[in-house]
Amino acid sequence: MTLNDLTQMFSTDEQCRALLKKLRWPYGVECLRCKSKKVFELAEYAKFECGECGYQFSVTTQTIFHDTHLPLETWLMAVLLLVEARKGMSANQLKRTLRIGSYKTAWYLCHRIRAAMKELDRMMLDGTCEMDETYVGGRHRGAGLRGRGAGKEIVIGIRQRSQEGRTGELRFFHASDVKSGTLARYIRESVSQDVDVIVTDDFSAYPFAMRKAAVTAEHKRINHSSGVYVEGDVHTNTVESAFSLLKRGIIGSWHKISAKHLPAYLDEMQFRFNRRKNPDLFIDTLRHMITADPLTFANLIA
Numbered sequence: 217m218t219l220n221d222l223t224q225m226f227s228t229d230e231q232c233r234a235l236l237k238k239l240r241w242p243y244g245v246e247c248l249r250c251k252s253k254k255v256f257e258l259a260e261y262a263k264f265e266c267g268e269c270g271y272q273f274s275v276t277t278q279t280i281f282h283d284t285h286l287p288l289e290t291w292l293m294a295v296l297l298l299v300e301a302r303k304g305m306s307a308n309q310l311k312r313t314l315r316i317g318s319y320k321t322a323w324y325l326c327h328r329i330r331a332a333m334k335e336l337d338r339m340m341l342d343g344t345c346e347m348d349e350t351y352v353g354g355r356h357r358g359a360g361l362r363g364r365g366a367g368k369e370i371v372i373g374i375r376q377r378s379q380e381g382r383t384g385e386l387r388f389f390h391a392s393d394v395k396s397g398t399l400a401r402y403i404r405e406s407v408s409q410d411v412d413v414i415v416t417d418d419f420s421a422y423p424f425a426m427r428k429a430a431v432t433a434e435h436k437r438i439n440h441s442s443g444v445y446v447e448g449d450v451h452t453n454t455v456e457s458a459f460s461l462l463k464r465g466i467i468g469s470w471h472k473i474s475a476k477h478l479p480a481y482l483d484e485m486q487f488r489f490n491r492r493k494n495p496d497l498f499i500d501t502l503r504h505m506i507t508a509d510p511l512t513f514a515n516l517i518a
């Protein structure tokens with residue numbers, strides 16, 4: 217799907233609603249209250265009424281599109297721009313590109329699309345996985361701070377290497393520390409019991425984390441502290457390239473990132489990354505949006 221395709225195929229509210237209807241109810245419109253399929257289209261524009269319980273609704277009722285003041289065409293365009301921007305896109309950029317009236321509206325729009333980009337079904341990673349940690353953001357640099365990454369946010373990355381034509385998946389976590397117990401928790405959450413190899417650097421917490429997570433796979437370590445970065449297939453370059461994409465995204469498009477919203481950005485990057493070879497990314501995201509819980513502004517700023 218290109219921007220050109222989109223403007224040709226979905227340039228009216230009616231066309232957008234028809235698409236959302238297909239995605240929300242692939243087997244025919246269903247009452248939102250009683251699940252009955254005996255649903256009638258009302259003469260009033262885009263409204264349905266249930267023949268069983270009388271409930272009236274539209275394709276956007278109880279979804280993130282509900283109560284929106286933006287045209288659906290703009291929503292669709294925003295989704296396409298966000299899924300196509302590899303490094304992400306800031307609310308300001310979206311506001312300018314789509315000529316959205318206020319920054320707040322554009323910001324809210326970005327976050328609602330991000331909420332839909334959350335992974336719904338995470339599979340456990342197997343084969344060879346690389347694990348590493350990185351530090352992002354943080355305005356207080358230097359003076360008075362001790363230790364690596366002081367004042368910054370910690371991101372843990374686990375990336376499965378590609379194998380047999382299958383692209384490896386990525387997991388990002390916003391961590392509060394890099395203690396072995398914390399690392400172990402992320403390993404248990406993401407890595408399958410059948411994983412063959414886990415590659416990390418020589419950071420001292422990893423061997424303890426492997427033990428705590430009860431990983432039986434081989435743990436290979438690359439000696440970063442002595443300046444060695446690749447030794448045959450022992451390296452963490454694959455997860456590091458995902459980190460560099462994340463950092464370019466933070467610097468290039470989000471500018472300043474608050475710790476509170478970091479998990480949402482990580483979800484977005486991860487979602488896009490894991491679907492980078494998926495030609496249906498746009499439709500998949502829209503499908504998530506029309507089936508996911510609505511995210512209210514009050515929830516978002518809470």
Ligand SMILES: [Zn+2]
Pocket residue numbers: 247248249250251252266267268269270271
């Ligand atoms: Zn009903």
